[in-house]
Every structure is written in structure tokens, then in C-alpha cells.
Amino acid sequence: MFWQTVLGIWMAAVIGASFLLVPPTQGLGELGRIVIYHVPAAWVAVLAYLMAMANSVAYLRKGDLRLDRQAQVNAELGTVFCLLATVTGAIWSKAAWGWYWNWDPRQTSIFVLLMIYGAYFVLRSAIPDTDRRARLSAVYAILAFLTVPFLVFIVPRVYATLHPDLVLIAREGRQLDMDVPMLLVFLASVAGFTGLYFWLYKVQTGLENLLHKQALKRGEEL
């Protein structure tokens, strides 16, 4: 309970600070505030997807079904945060570029991430047997993740991107081109989002393990 309270207060403070402390950014003006939410959400999505991939590899090596449940939870959380990043990005894009969606390479790659995990959940729902589902979806998660480097390096080469690099940060050789208050709030937000992810992860895996136990018990009773 203690850490949840700390997390709640922390996130509330970050939200307040993002409007009160963060100065309008150069070039983007008030729109620059999105960096406080959008970038941490994208970061957590990538973190969760990486964890899902790691869980999948570990499952194939060890065959422990708990790892499969962890992979599933990570994929779900990754998708939630990925959706948040996509939607905040699209709203920002409307304000900054005039379209919600214009297939900017960044939008393409995040959309493909959503497609991959959409397909991952479809595959899971199409296989009733638990072991088979775990194995096949792990293989798919690994295969699909291998295409991400292609997208990250290839797509921007074909089409130019307008996305401001996280690199508000490294522009023209100057490292960390953010104002100090902005940088502090940004890092606090990253920490808050990461904490939020770990808390959600703990709750969800706990829930999935309980559901699994309950299913086993039912099976014994029958």
C-alpha cells in the first residue's frame, strides 16, 4: 500500500509540474509538453515488449508455464502503453503537422508494433491447448521482434521523418538540449511511468497466477 501511495503522489506531482514548471519549448511552444507523457509511454511500451520477448525465449528454454503467463502480461501492458503513445502522438501530430496520421516512419513503426502484438493475441486466442499456445506464441513473438530492427533502420531511410528526435536532447552536438526544470520533470516522469509499469506487472501476474491456480483446483474437483 505504501508504494502505491508514493506512486500516486509522484505521478500527480509529475502531472502538475508538467504544466507549472516546464517552460514552453523552443520551436514547439506549448506543444512540447507532450514529451513528458508521450516519450515515457513509448519507453515503457518498448520495455514491456522487450520483457515479453525475454520471457518467450526463457519459456522455450525452460518450459515453465509461469514464464508464458509473464510474457502474456508483458505483451498486454506493452500494448496498453503503445496505444497511449500512439494516441498521444497522433493528437500531437494533428496540432503540430495538421494531420492525425500521415505515415511518418515513426508512426509506421509504432503501428507495426501494434499489428505484431494484435496478431500475437489473435494467435493465442486461436489455440485452446495451453502448452501448444505457450510454445507457438513464444516462437511468433521472437520472429516478429526480429523484424523491428529492419523497420527502425530501413523505413527512415526510404521516407524522411518529421518526428522531433528524443533529441530535443542531442541537437547539433549539444548533449541534453533540454532546460534543467524540463529535464528533471521528464526524468521524474520516466521514473514514474516505469514504476507504474512494474506495479501493474506485479498486480497482473499475481492475478494470472491466481486464475491459473483456480483453474487447476476446478480441474481437480471435477
Next chain:
Amino acid sequence: MRTGRFLWLKRSSAVLQKDLRVEFRTRYAYSTLMMFAVTVLVTVSFSVGGMMLESDIAAALLWIILFFSAMAGLSRTFVQEEESGTVVALKLAADPEPVYLGKLLFNIVLLFSLAVPVVPLFLVMLNLSVAMPFSFVQVVFLGCLGLSGASTILAAIVAKAAAKGALLTVLAFPVLLPLLIGAINATRSTLAGVPAEVLRPDLSLLLFYNGVAVTASLLLFEYVWNE
């Protein structure tokens, strides 16, 4: 099992020969694939009518046709094993890797024998001229190789799932997207004609994609195949 030189190769070609023979008896996969491709091709050609297409659009259309046709037919080789119950016998007869390689070769043969009539037909029906014919053939070759390379293991996954219909398309699209982007870009260049240096990065992308897809599939196929 026996060891020896080229044993994988011999076993894979045995699997390939078996699949070709089964396919030759019914011609189910090939005729489905072919009719599907022709249907899509005619739909495209009919709907653009007499318009002269830019090479950008024509390249995209060609790969849309090839992608959906491939998805319609490539899962057949594994689904047929599951349906006829021969999958157990095949598991007993060979290691996973030769099975994968054999099926991969079969899918490559299938897709090439589809592309050989469909691609020229596409060029004829849409009245396109190819500025760099040799490179164009190269791109189509590498693209088809990649389509079968990445979808063969997905076909094995789909064969074990409950809903087989549209699942392969859904699973394959995100995995194949880098390949499709590269292939479309390269096809556009060869249709319009560009200096060879401009084309080279796209060709190496296709080549690398093939390498990664086949290597990863070889490593992972065992987990899909064995239960």
C-alpha cells in the same frame, strides 16, 4: 540417426520430392494459388481500366498481388499434413530441420511457378515497360524468396491453430512488412530506371532479410514441430 555429408540436403530434398508428388496428384495448392493470383490481377487490371499507372503505384500493386496470393497458398503444405494425419509419420521419419528446409524449398518452388506466369501477365495487362529488366527479375526473385522464407514457419504455426483461414495473413503481415517495403521500393526503381548504386541498398536489404528469416526459422522450427 546416421551422420554423413549433405545428409540434411538429402533429407530435405526427399521431403521436397514427397511434397511435389503429393501436390502433383491433387494440384490443389497450385491451382488455388494460381486462380487466386489471376483473380486479384484481373480485379486490379479491371479497376484501373485504361489508366497509365505511375511506376510507384504499379510496384505497390504488384507486391500486394504477390503477397495476398502467397498467403492464400503457402500454408497448404503444413495444413495438408495435419489434415491427412501424416504429420506423425513425417515426425518419425525426419529431424525438424530437414522437414523445415524441404517445406521451404517446396514453398519456394510453388511461389516461383506462380510468379513466372503472373508477373509477365501483370506487366502486359497494365501496359508497363521495365527500364531495368535484369534487376527487375532479381528483385522479384529475392522478394518471392523472402515471402516463402518468412511464411513457411508461420504456416507451420497456423497449421496447429484452430482458425486456419485468415490467420496466416494476419501473422505474416507485420513480419513481412520490411521485405515488402524493400521490394516495392526496388521494383519502383527498376520500373522507372535508376543508376545501379541506388538500387544496391534495396537488394542487400532483401538479401539480409532472407538470411535473417531463414536462420531464425531454422533455429525456432524445432519448437513448433515437436510436441
